[in-house]
Amino acid sequence: MLDFIEDLGHGIHAIDTGFQRPRFDAAYLLVQDGRAAFIDTGTNHAVPRLLAALDALGLARDAVDWVIPTHVHLDHAGGTGLLMEALPNARALVHPRGLRHLVDPKALWLGALAVYGEAEMQRSYGKLVPVPAGRAEASSDGQLIHLAGRPLRLIDTPGHARHHHAVWDEASRSWFTGDTFGLSYREFDVDGRAWVLPTTTPVQFDPDALKATVARLLAARPLAMLVTHYGRIGGSEAAVQHLAAQLLAQVDEMVALARPLAAAPDRHARLKAALLDACLARLRAHGHPAGADAAEWLALDAELNAQGLAVWLDQAAR
CATH class of the missing domain: 3.60.15.10 (Ribonuclease Z/Hydroxyacylglutathione hydrolase-like)
Structure with missing residues (x-):
């Protein structure tokens, strides 16, 4: 194969x-x-x-x-x-x-x-x-x-x-x-x-x-x-349920990180940094060392997630 x-x-x-x-x-x-x-x-x-x-x-x-x-x-x-x-x-x-x-x-x-x-x-x-x-x-x-x-x-x-x-x-x-x-x-x-x-x-x-x-x-x-x-x-x-609980907790965490930054002039940079830090913290809690390589792998996701949350914040504001 x-x-x-x-x-x-x-x-x-x-x-x-x-x-x-x-x-x-x-x-x-x-x-x-x-x-x-x-x-x-x-x-x-x-x-x-x-x-x-x-x-x-x-x-x-x-x-x-x-x-x-x-x-x-x-x-x-x-x-x-x-x-x-x-x-x-x-x-x-x-x-x-x-x-x-x-x-x-x-x-x-x-x-x-x-x-x-x-x-x-x-x-x-x-x-x-x-x-x-x-x-x-x-x-x-x-x-x-x-x-x-x-x-x-x-x-x-x-x-x-x-x-x-x-x-x-x-x-x-x-x-x-x-x-x-x-x-x-x-x-x-x-x-x-x-x-x-x-x-x-x-x-x-x-x-x-x-x-x-x-x-x-x-x-x-x-x-x-x-x-x-x-x-x-x-x-x-049981394993799927456990993963779902992790996923949903992080959705709530992302929303909680984003809302206070809705009107911040440097919103994107701060939100991207906060998302990356939160991911790395959760990854370490999972038992992964979450070093520089992990930060590099997750950088694009933090960027795109920050963009998506910004669009959601702006839509909610309207």
């Missing part, structure tokens, strides 16, 4: 898309009785890896029935159009608030451009390829689809973004969570225990909606969460 593919059991394979650094961004390939689905795609640059994964598993291009981005942020969905060009039978299933942005990605590109800048957009994402409208459809809350008879249920999961859905796989009792169950980097595992961090990236963070979404995910009594950043976490109902 190729070194960027991890077999997670139950026909689920995590593919390291190569975005930013190793084991930072996953796409998932779900296989059932010779049929396949991709859940999240990574960027355009990930597409050769996704196709190589099919080859490694002995699957033809026409064996893929579904391509399901959890939401349309480019590290999750940027490669959807290019991937679809190689998969003649696949249909894209997209949250209804995000569908038009994959069929016509101009606004998606401009929104990301405002956050990352032209040079980073070209380096990390490449030119966005539209998804053909005739091969794309909007999901609905509670929708049930099948992969070779294997049921997959989609639910609306706002909080990180309003254009976000999650996918429940009953066979493994796992959620493909995108970003609604936060980030969990394998560098921060301690004695096999994962650590999670909420992601409040701009522009649609909503703490109350996110907490309601997590409660809804937990209602299914999952054994594991399959997060895009990165991999399978949990392993038992």
Whole structure:
């Protein structure tokens, strides 16, 4: 097996898309009785890896029935159009608030451009390829689809973004969570225990909606969460509940840090520093040394979380 593919059991394979650094961004390939689905795609640059994964598993291009981005942020969905060009039978299933942005990605590109800048957009994402409208459809809350008879249920999961859905796989009792169950980097595992961090990236963070979404995910009594950043976490109902408690406590902590800074002239710098300090403190409590390397790994998340919280503060003020 190729070194960027991890077999997670139950026909689920995590593919390291190569975005930013190793084991930072996953796409998932779900296989059932010779049929396949991709859940999240990574960027355009990930597409050769996704196709190589099919080859490694002995699957033809026409064996893929579904391509399901959890939401349309480019590290999750940027490669959807290019991937679809190689998969003649696949249909894209997209949250209804995000569908038009994959069929016509101009606004998606401009929104990301405002956050990352032209040079980073070209380096990390490449030119966005539209998804053909005739091969794309909007999901609905509670929708049930099948992969070779294997049921997959989609639910609306706002909080990180309003254009976000999650996918429940009953066979493994796992959620493909995108970003609604936060980030969990394998560098921060301690004695096999994962650590999670909420992601409040701009522009649609909503703490109350996110907490309601997590409660809804937990209602299914999952054994594991399959997060895009990165991999399978949990392993038992109790472990997932513990991670959820960590996640929700940090959502409240982030909100508490942000509110007093709402009108501060140096809000962004202070909020970014406070978020990074809080993350490192929680990481140390988890048992990780959280030194300079951890601060470097978390710097981008602190930056984007500060931006997302700022947008939320400004919306709340209006």
